[in-house]
Amino acid sequence: MAVVALFVHHEHAEARDLALDALAWLIDRGHEVRLLADDASTIGRPDLVDEPESIVTGLDLAVSLGGDGTMLRAVRVVGDEAPVIGVNLGQLGYLTEIEPSGLHVALKRFLAGSYDVEARMLLDVEVGGSAGSDRALNEVVVEKTPEGTTVRLGVWIDGSFFATYAADGLIVATPTGSTAYAFSARGPIVSPTHRAIMLTPVSPHMLFDRTLVLDESAEIRIEVTGPRGAAVSVDGRPLGICAPGDSITCTRSAHSAHLVTFGDRDFLRIVTAKFGLAPR
Numbered sequence: 081m082a083v084v085a086l087f088v089h090h091e092h093a094e095a096r097d098l099a100l101d102a103l104a105w106l107i108d109r110g111h112e113v114r115l116l117a118d119d120a121s122t123i124g125r126p127d128l129v130d131e132p133e134s135i136v137t138g139l140d141l142a143v144s145l146g147g148d149g150t151m152l153r154a155v156r157v158v159g160d161e162a163p164v165i166g167v168n169l170g171q172l173g174y175l176t177e178i179e180p181s182g183l184h185v186a187l188k189r190f191l192a193g194s195y196d197v198e199a200r201m202l203l204d205v206e207v208g209g210s211a212g213s214d215r216a217l218n219e220v221v222v223e224k225t226p227e228g229t230t231v232r233l234g235v236w237i238d239g240s241f242f243a244t245y246a247a248d249g250l251i252v253a254t255p256t257g258s259t260a261y262a263f264s265a266r267g268p269i270v271s272p273t274h275r276a277i278m279l280t281p282v283s284p285h286m287l288f289d290r291t292l293v294l295d296e297s298a299e300i301r302i303e304v305t306g307p308r309g310a311a312v313s314v315d316g317r318p319l320g321i322c323a324p325g326d327s328i329t330c331t332r333s334a335h336s337a338h339l340v341t342f343g344d345r346d347f348l349r350i351v352t353a354k355f356g357l358a359p360r
Contacts, residue, residue, distance in 0.1 A: 082140040082191055083112045085130075085162070087154040088119045089146030094169050098145050098180050099123045105184060111191075114139070116157070136161040141190060141340075143167065143183075144176070148260075151175040152315045155217050155337045163197050163338040165190065174259045174272070174350060177341055189342055196341045201254045201275055201296065202333035207312055207319060208326040214314040217337050218257030220330050221313045222302050223249025223282060225321060230285055232306030237292075238299050248283040249310070252300055252330040256337075257315075259351075267291045271347055277332065296332050303327040 084106055089095035100123055106113050114130040115123070139162040144154040151166045151173070158164060166176030167183055178186045189195055203216040214220075224231045233250055235242045253262040258270040258278060267280040268291055275296040281289055294300070304310045304322045312319040312328055322328065351357070 081110050081112060082106075083114065083138050085114045085116075085135055085139055085142045085154075085158065086119060087116070087142060087144045087146070087150055087157070088122050089150045089169060090118060090122050092146060092169055094180065095145045095150075096123050098167065098169070098183065102143060102145070102183060102187070103128075105187065132157055141165065143187075145169065148173045148175045149316070152217055156215070156315065159215070160335045160338055163340045165340045174354075175256070175339070177339065186340075186342065190340060194342075196343070198273060198339045198341050200256050200272060200337040200339060202335055202337055203252065203254055203277070203330050204333040205252075205312075205314060205319075206329045207322065208328070212319070214317075214319055215333055215335070216252075216257070216314045217254065218260045218315045219251050219253040219262060220328065221249055221251050221261060221282075222304075222310050222322070222328055223313075225309060225311045228308050228310075231304065231308055231310045233310065234303040234305040235279070236301040236303070237294065243288065244305060245281050246285040246306075247281045249281075250302060251278070251280040251282060252302075253278040253280060259354075262291070268293065269351060275332075277330070298331075300330045301327055302330075 086099050088099045114135050115128045117129050120126050120129045142154045142158045142162050142164045144151040144166045154164050168176035205220045206213045234244045251262045255270040255274040256272045262280045265280050265282045277294045277298050279292040304324050304326050309321050309323050
């Protein structure tokens with residue numbers, strides 16, 4: 081018997097239907113299914129609710145039913161305690177592996193042991209003040225507050241001062257996150273299995289506006305140096321507001337996200353489809 085957690089997009093009707101279908105398929109075959117409270121409410125199965133702290137105990141697999149946002153939530157909850165299958169609903173996603181029609185086959189293959197696991201780098205973030213710590217699969221963002229203007233952010237790399245940025249913000253991204261917010265700020269596209277940390281300014285008010293691609297072992301410390309505070313978010317989740325003098329430290333995590341794949345995952349094919357790059 082396998083223990084499977086389902087993570088469901090809360091506003092997508094197809095996700096609800098697919099979750100109920102997967103739930104019935106798994107239970108009919110004697111497997112245990114777990115849900116967080118919001119997901120259980122979404123599909124009307126409060127009897128299967130588990131707590132975030134215990135849902136990973138003995139967990140064999142997490143299944144994300146939605147888009148990249150649902151996948152990020154699943155990875156955040158399970159960490160490296162269990163691999164995650166991503167089912168794509170809607171637009172082509174960078175993190176999701178299979179289409180809805182292939183879910184039963186994917187579950188059969190996983191349960192038969194016919195799958196691979198792709199390890200993705202994570203970032204640990206420690207924030208001064210009251211914001212605390214967190215972990216990112218895509219990125220850590222330090223930026224101006226909604227009511228604010230340009231922020232001044234000093235950057236130290238491996239303990240040495242690098243520069244002070246006057247910008248709308250800074251993005252510290254993993255290779256997985258290179259196709260997320262960092263891309264919209266003109267950062268490079270990096271193969272998701274590569275090991276590196278990217279530092280990308282957002283609308284910098286200065287001559288230097290390029291992304292730094294740093295070794296995976298780099299420690300990046302960002303200090304709010306100007307008179308205005310800065311907002312910190314992790315994978316799109318608000319973490320808190322840093323006051324002048326507070327700092328944010330980002331390092332490679334000792335943990336990894338484990339994404340289930342079936343055969344080679346063709347990242348270049350995904351990029352080609354995403355950007356409509358026609359073959360010659």
